[in-house]
Structures are given as C-alpha cells and as structure tokens.
Amino acid sequence: MPDIALYILLLTIYLLYIPSSLAQTTGSTTAANPTISSTEKPETSSYTFFPQDQLYPIYIANPLRSTFSAQAMIFDKTSIANTSKKRFDLKVGAKLGILRRSSRNRSWQLTLIGGFHGQFDIDHAEDNIGWDGLYGLSIDVRENSQFAYRLGLHHTSSHIGDELAERTGRQRINYTRQETRLGAVWSFAHHWQSYAEIGWGHDLRNDKFQKPWRAELGIQYEHPHYFFQKLGFYTALDLSSYEESNWDINTTIQVGVVSKFHERRWRFGMEYYDGRSQIGEFFQDSENYIGVGLWIDI
Numbered sequence: 001m002p003d004i005a006l007y008i009l010l011l012t013i014y015l016l017y018i019p020s021s022l023a024q025t026t027g028s029t030t031a032a033n034p035t036i037s038s039t040e041k042p043e044t045s046s047y048t049f050f051p052q053d054q055l056y057p058i059y060i061a062n063p064l065r066s067t068f069s070a071q072a073m074i075f076d077k078t079s080i081a082n083t084s085k086k087r088f089d090l091k092v093g094a095k096l097g098i099l100r101r102s103s104r105n106r107s108w109q110l111t112l113i114g115g116f117h118g119q120f121d122i123d124h125a126e127d128n129i130g131w132d133g134l135y136g137l138s139i140d141v142r143e144n145s146q147f148a149y150r151l152g153l154h155h156t157s158s159h160i161g162d163e164l165a166e167r168t169g170r171q172r173i174n175y176t177r178q179e180t181r182l183g184a185v186w187s188f189a190h191h192w193q194s195y196a197e198i199g200w201g202h203d204l205r206n207d208k209f210q211k212p213w214r215a216e217l218g219i220q221y222e223h224p225h226y227f228f229q230k231l232g233f234y235t236a237l238d239l240s241s242y243e244e245s246n247w248d249i250n251t252t253i254q255v256g257v258v259s260k261f262h263e264r265r266w267r268f269g270m271e272y273y274d275g276r277s278q279i280g281e282f283f284q285d286s287e288n289y290i291g292v293g294l295w296i297d298i
Contacts (some may be wrong), residue, residue, distance in 0.1 A: 181199040
C-alpha cells in the first residue's frame, strides 16, 4: 500500500496545494558587459516555481502516460483468462513542473510524474483486473519552438486485482520496471509533432521474464481551434515495442475533439489499440480493443 499512498500524495500536492495563484516567478539579469553596445540586449534568465504549462509535450496516444481519464472498452481479442470483453479503464495522474529556468536561447525544467492506471471487468461485477502505479522524474529541455528533449527516470509497479486473484488463483509475477528514458519531440509543422523515445530498464524485479530495452515512436496533430474558438480536433498515432515482448509492435490510434482552458486540455475521443496488455503483470498477454473516453491533461 505505500505505492498508493505516494500516488495520492503527489496528486493531492498538485490539485490542492498548488493552485495557479501560487506560481511564483523570479528574474535575474546578468551584470552589464561594457563591451556590449547599447542596442544589444544582455542575456537574461528567469526562474519559475511550479509553472502551469509544460516544456515537453505529452504523447497524446501513449496509453501508459499519466493523465486523468475514464474509458469504456470493447475487446475484440484478449488472452487474459477469465476476463470479459467489456472493461472500464481509469487513469489518475499528472505531470507537475517543479522548477523552470528560462533564457533567450534555452529553457529547462524539473518535472515530477505520478499516476495510477487500473482496468475493471464490467461483466464480473467491475472486479479489478489489475493496476499499475507510476512515478518518475525528468529534466526537460526546449531549445526553440521546434525541438524539445527529456532525460528521466520512470518507475512502474504492477499488481493483479484482488478479485481476479481470488477467482482464478493467478499469482503475481512481480512485474516492476525502473528505467532511464531519453526522448525528443520535433514540432515539424503547424499543429504537427513527431517524437521518439528509448528506455533502458536498469532495475527489473523479474529477471526470468523481463528484459531492459524499450522503444517508442509517434506522430500527432492537434488544432485547438479547428471548429470553434474553444473546440478543436486532434488525432495521434503511438507505436511502442519492448525487448521482453520480442519487439512486437503495440499500436495505439486516438482521434477526437479537444477543448483548451488555460493550460488544461479536455479531450473526448475514440481509441484503437492492438498489442500486449497495458497492465504490466499481464504483459505476456495480447489484446485488441476499441474504446470511447474522456482525457483531461492538467
């Protein structure tokens, strides 16, 4: 239970303790250089605690990212024994910027990530099939309006739902993955972004089944004002692959409408997924579904 306590603490800090009015910015300017002409601006930098936006864009269609979402799923295929084809998927999580340094040429940010991801079997009294606890820390860097990078640590601890374990006798394989990840985002055209990321699992709790390497690619389009001032359109594709799954491709496609309020985005859309189970304890099982859901990126 300490994992759950940590996730709840992180979310409580973000939602209750740090309202927008708490964000504070302090500025500093380098000392005047006598060799700089009067028309040339000196280099300046500023520091912001708990910035309200993010330097590093989210991977919209990544089904494992930390966000707030609720989704109804219909499975065409699943190899998880004694589960139905109707599920409810719940995510509770967020990215929290801790400290940002901004300058004319480059900005960097220390970012904290925390979240919960669980799936529930609708046809079996909404029993919990399994859940993952997520947390991480990264350094995000933006060079300009086109390129952003991140280097960070990310931890996943996976669990089998108590009801499923009692009903089937399935035992936990202790799927826990702590990895170092390196990612890059390229905003190559107006409203368009592509990204690539690699991860190396340096702490794997099941040496028999788990292997270290992971790769991810994606492309996404988002136009916040496509229809009206407050209603836009988005579509996204995410491809991921794990060494421990023989490099089989996991495919996610998401499409829907988006509404932006300040730095928060509300999305309503459809999602298609084909690949390994998104709950770590069942990574050896394959699944295919179509879902309808609401996503809130804060």
